[in-house]
Amino acid sequence: MKAIRPTLLAAALALCGLAQAEPTLMLHQPTLSKDRLAFIYGGDIWVTDRQGANPRQLTSSAGAESVPHFSPDGRHIAYSATVDGNTDVYVIPTEGGAARRLTWHPGNDIVSGWSRDGKRVLFTSAREIGNSRSSQFYEVPMDGGPEKKLMAAVGVTGDWSPDGKRLAYQPFNAAYAGPAAWRQYRGGSTPPIWVIDPATPAAQQQWEKVPHVNASDTNPRWSGSKIVFISDRNGGAANLFVYDTANKQLRQLTHETTWDVRSADVDGDAVVYEVGGRFKTLSLASGKEQELPIQIEVAGPQTRVQWKDAGKAMTRAVLSSTAKRVLVTARGEVFSVPVKDGSVRNLTNTDGVRESGALASPDGQQVAYISEAGQGMSLHHVLMLRDQEGLEAPRSIALKQPGYYSLLSWSPEGKTLVLADNHLNLYVLDIATGVQTHVDTAERRLEDQLGQRVSFSPDGRFLAYSVITANYLSQVRIYDLAAKKWHAVSDPLVSATSPAFSPNGDLLFFAASTNAGATDPSLDMTSNDRPRRAGLYALVLSSEGKSPTAPKTGLEEKKTEGKKDEKKDEKKDAKKEDKKETRIDFEGLAQRTVPLPVPERNYEALAAAHDGALFYIEREQPGASGTRPGTSGDASSQLYRFDFESMKAKVVAGDVKDFSFSSDGKKLLLQSSDDALQVGDAGEKVDGKPVDLGGLRMRVDPRREWRQILDENWWMQREYFYDAKMHGLDAAAVYARHLPLLASVQRREDLNDLMIGMNAELQVGHNFLTGGDVHADKPVPVGLLGADFAPEQGRLRITRILQGDPYNPFLAAPLAVPGLGVAAGNFLLAVDGVQLHADQGNLFELLAGTVGKQVTLTVADDAAGKNTRRVVVVPIANEAGLRHWDWVDHNRRYVDEKSGGRMAYVYMPDTGHGGFNYFNRMFFPQAQKDALILDERRNGGGQVADYVIELLHRQYLLSAKDRDGALLDSPTAGIYGPKAMLIDQDAGSGGDIMPYLFRKTGVGPLIGTRTWGGVIGISVNPKLIDGGTVTVPYVRLFSADGHWMIENEGVAPDVEVDLDPRAVNAGRDPQLDSAIANVAERLKGWKPVRRTEAPAIPTELGK
16 A cells, blocks of 8 residues: 655646646545544545645555544544455554555455544454344454454444443445445335444443434444434435434434535534535534535546557457458447457547447448447437448438447348347338338347347348247247338247248248246246256248258159259359348248257257358256356357258357357357357367457547446436336436536546436436446455454464355365364464464464465464364355355254244245245255244345245145155145244345235235335346446336335335344344244144144045
8 A cells, every 4th residue: 555745746736737726526435633634535545634725645556445534643544445356454644654454354344433542443344244234343453463343233334432432333234335326215224323332241231222214324423422423314415413312312413405415524523524525514513514625636547548458348249241350349449350360450449439239241341330429418329330441431320219229230231230229129220221110119128138139031131030029938020121011920839039041041940949938037936947948940931942851862853844953053043042032921831830850958049051050059957057156157058050961960169158150151250158259160160269359459538438438327327217207307407417526536436436326316226336447456365264263362262163054065164174173162373384363463464365275274272282283274265155054054943943843944045046046945844844934134136036925825735645654745845834034124126025925915924124125127228338337227016906116115024123232242133033932922823734644544445
């Protein structure tokens, strides 16, 4: 971590000339001392005097600094910094100098303040969390040494009272934390402010609640007996409030109306707070406010013009007509990349404009792509045509319908382009006239609406495509460009996809599934892990055509009169053959569907090569295998070639994410799971050669690109938000209010912060924004041992060893390896020979860079070294999974013990594949129990958990008696007694819907706290130009009785139980205990319905 010398900075600023006429914006996270103000600007810490004058840059790092806090004496600043991919606690002298790193744990360590004596830094970390989106409080000595956890109860930010005994804190995050913002949020994640004395034994702890309503109270800071905090409880903007713990009075301090107060700090009577990217100060005694007009003239390193690797943001790659080049669209530019000879050419070379979806014309002379016109609220798409060398001025063609467009295909004769838009429309565009003709509108959205596959007949008259229909299945249709009419050509009882014409235009290939109805509508959890079986089919287009699988007789073909010898005149009639018209007789076409002799599997992406062979991808079946987390599913995909001569299919390439042909169908472009490209022959042997993408470098002016990103993000909100009127929001006014902040943006991360604030104005959930070309250090992974440690007798004692899950091959527990000989209660004395002591050094510092490598630990039975021994272990990068499973399994065993074996405990981390797997693993083995507690706290959502609700509604039907063994029941698995569900503020999305359905359908009561409250779905809009992700909410759920539900409200419990910090500190889970008591009470009057004995066996024949 580097510090800036004041003299050098002053000299640098002197060279900048006159100061800005306007104050600098985008100032964040102020902190006050007796005579100084420190804050974050451009990811670095700056210091001024109390009036905001004489700014001085204190830190200079490529990584981000955040949450600065002055020590009580003002001589030091503690802060969090992200270095080497790790966010840790640092301390730096206020006057400048070297920063000291205090923590090394690979989790995020976020500074919250100081101990009142200034000897320790208060911070939060989720390092030992089992199941919460919150963290826990720790302190670390300012001079370095082991961290100490203050209490088991969770929290995210806090501040010590002046006497250093009571902690005012926020127990969980607000819904607008991190990558999302949500103004006027009123769901379950509206944090209160609590006060507790952590050092007091749990049984005697005092728990005080600052008066709370259904609003977000955050950022508590003490001033004498008062707690100053931020709240949006009065509607409109978030403001400062103060609560006096002595007289229990609450009052509002500020009255901002346009911008939210985002952060604040207190020093005695003075308060400084952040609002609208500026700082203001406030006197608690007088109420006087003053704006601090801070002016900083600096150009951060991210603002300079740079050369970037565009390949990291590649969005499309296609071959030129004869495969001499690959046309690559990346980071908003179109590149022509040589396969062998020549150099990379940037064909568009536009700063601040995004080009997308480039396609090469069939003759190789032109390139078509989508570009942008206008700026701000007038941003829109246009179609561009230019020469293959990019030397001449391009031709622009207006697109008549508003929307976000994608180019799909160029017709074989080069006269027509196919486009799709985000509103489910398909168009063809006549290149000569620029006329855009509507082809079709799908009834439902494809997952990749802007990237769907289409296919032209060889003469360019017919266009084959697929749409999702009302029954949720895909239908293949053919559009006649001459008649301007489409025809459905696949059966409505199948799901047909990936149409592809044969090179001679006699056949149309496609994949079709007869069981996709249970798998394709992915909104429902019942679709998970079901095999998707599809066959390959050919439509014989002409009524006089022949089946491609017709048996070969071996007889000489009888020539008709006047027919020329095809072999003899092949070259002579080549041009005539090229002009052959495709004939489609739509009457009776469905009856001319011919299955190809291949097994039914998960096929997609069909395309026919020049020789008529059919290429297609086989994907892994859903649920077919479990892979290590982070492994791409495309890695197991295989490219097949079906040969019509041998009637056999053969794998020609593996690890295929996508593929495409050159215009002549003779060459093949392969894209692997890691986006590497290869070009090979479209024959029996592909023999792919890698395409060098190293030359995809482009000049980027960050400020121009940032404006484009800002504009496109807001355009995507307007184009994709489920309500075209955006709930009545004045989108132009929001844009105009936020645009001036852009001039003060110094980093891509700042731009994200700005856009998150804009998107928050929609006041809905799921509107996340992350990534982009933000700074990312090459990480130095810190190893973890899967254990807890505590300083004792001058050494580190192992207090707990996480055992892991022996039936999860991807959940390694380093110290639980059989035969290792390490147990809880042992002492860790050294790491690779370096001694560890409780009062100096840091365990995690010694484990830096050890992930996946062998490390020698010196352990002993006691601190004095009894039975000292050395063991070799392999540290892991993340132990969150170990801690989570330990928490889940402890709860299961606890419920089993407390209920005498009568209650099953099932946990679900989400309502997607993870929750589906957890439910199946935990429910069915316990299905003989009488009652159920279903725990969905911290549920991350995913799908509608209809699968779970249906299973929990099962009724006992019958039993069967075997001569030997127990009775057989139908259903074989069912829990028929009382049930309850545990919910909390961290459960949302699908985790909102599941408890809603649990109660609505009468499964049982809900216990805990109100859920998050976000049920507008996401993930259909494209990424931003530099790979950043924005998730515009595009589809909203409503109830069966026709009412909007849950959004910005959450699902309230029937029995409300807070996670009482005193109980948690005492080792209890009050919510789980409440659920056990609730179910136990209802079990008292419940009679089992499942038969335990068969009736008397008949003694007469025939009975």
